Amino acid sequence: MAPVPAEWTAPTPPEGNAPLTVTPAPAPAPDPAPGAELVPYLDPSTVALLSTATQGPSVGWRKWVYRASGRLINPGESPKVIRHNSLVAQVQQPLRECxxxxxxxxxxxxxxxxxxxxxxxxxxxxxxxxxxxxxANPDRGTLNQKVPLETPATVRHLLRDAEGIAAYSDVRQYTSQGPSRLEVLASESDPAVSEAFSAEDYTRAVEILERFYGVVLTDCGTGMLHSAMSAVLEKADVLLVVSSGSVDGARSAAATLDWLDAHGHEDMVRNSIAVLNGVRRGKRSTRVDLDKVVDHFARRCRAVCEVPFDPHLEEGAEISLDRLRADTRESLLELAAVVADGFPGARRQSDPTA
Incomplete structure (x- = not known):
């Protein structure tokens, strides 16, 4: 009888049997509790997988040191640039409504x-x-002269055709736009038109505009009792009281605040912003003690901002921000940041927890 062949086994290596490592399968995740929030898996996006590039200085000697060193020495942005970027971020805060x-x-x-x-x-x-x-000047306003004129239409034409306005492109036919993208809706300039621009007219106009614009600025007339002023005060989120750096300009601005206080608008006065325009400090300053003027309005208003004298603004023609002096542009950015400080949900710069 032939011998029965032995069962074949793998040869044993010289070092002996290698230990067998078994990786256990991950335990299945338990079912989420009712009402629990499901956490999605992280997406391996480009932002997650790539390292963040180092941001070097953008201007001045810091920029040249950074480049000359082959990007090895990064002194960082200057305090001036950091403040500028902070102001821009403040101005760019999102708005949920007009x-x-x-x-x-x-x-x-x-x-x-x-x-x-x-x-x-x-x-x-x-x-x-x-x-x-x-x-919203009841007299012949000049706001439309600050941007290139694109249309002879005025707020009167907008109100006349209000029922047919359904999209932004419809409104755009009645406005003129400057190089900054600011649009202007002109007032009626025909002296033959005797019909006053009423509070109802202003309310209807703003209700149309706030459907398509994030920010609406109203250039009011000098009379606090003109027909549209009641609607302006009712619709406004913030008031800017403008004054020159002169004695009579400061007195008129203070009288404006007095009138508002006397007519039940104390809260608006406390939240208002005083703007001193055309200020001259330094060697060309006037004899007016501007620090006392600032102190007076700081006690009554939320903030006081100064806009320095600028030759381009003195021309009284179309305005281009690029033609303004650097300090004028920065002061306007500071003013815009102070206004944006009052946006709904904004964390005010004066808040120590911000």
Whole structure:
């Protein structure tokens, strides 16, 4: 009888049998409790997988040191640039609904229309939403002269055709736009039109605009008793009281605040912003003690901002932010940041917890 072959086994290595390592399968995740929030798996996106590039200085000697060292020495941004970037971030805060700014002054010639146009241009140049300035002057306003004229239409034409306005493109037919993307809705300039711009007219106009614009600025007339003023105060989220650096300009601005206090608008006065326009400090300063003027309004208003004298603004023509002096542009950015400090949900710069 032939021998039965032995069962074949694998040869044993010289070192002996290697230990067998078995990786246990992961235990199945327990079912989430009822009402528990499901946490999604992390997506291996580009941002997650790539390291963040080092950001070098953007201007000045710090930029050249960074480049000359082959990007080995990074002194960081200067305090001035850091502050500028902080102001820009403040201005760019998102808005869930339209924010309405009213510009007031009982005295003409203090630059109220100029502040309206430059502040609006600053917002429009830094924000992604639409910004419009409305000329609510019952007399012949000049706000439309601060941007290139694209249409002869006025707020009267907008109200006449209100029922047919359903999209932004419809509104755009009645506005003129500057290089900063600020749009302007002009007031009626025909002296033959005797019909007053009433409170109801202003309310209807703003209700149309706030559907398509993130920020609406209103350039009011000098009379606190003109027909549209009651609606302006009712619709405004913040008031900017504009004054020059002169004695009579400061007195007129203070009288504006007195009138508001006397007519039940104390809360609006406390939340208002005083703007001193055309300020000259230093060697060319006037004899007016501007520090005392600032102190007076600081006791009554939420903030006081100064806009220095600028030759381009003195021209009184179309305004281009690029033609302004650097300190003027920075002061307007500071003003815009102070206004944005009052946006709903904003954390104010003066808040120590911010």
């Amino acid at each position: 924010y309405r700014i009213a510009m007031l002054s009982q005295k003409g010639g203090v630059g109220k229309t100029t502040i309206t146009a430059t502040l609006g241009a600053t917002f429009a140049g830094h924000r992604g939403d639409r910004v419009i300035a409305v000329d």
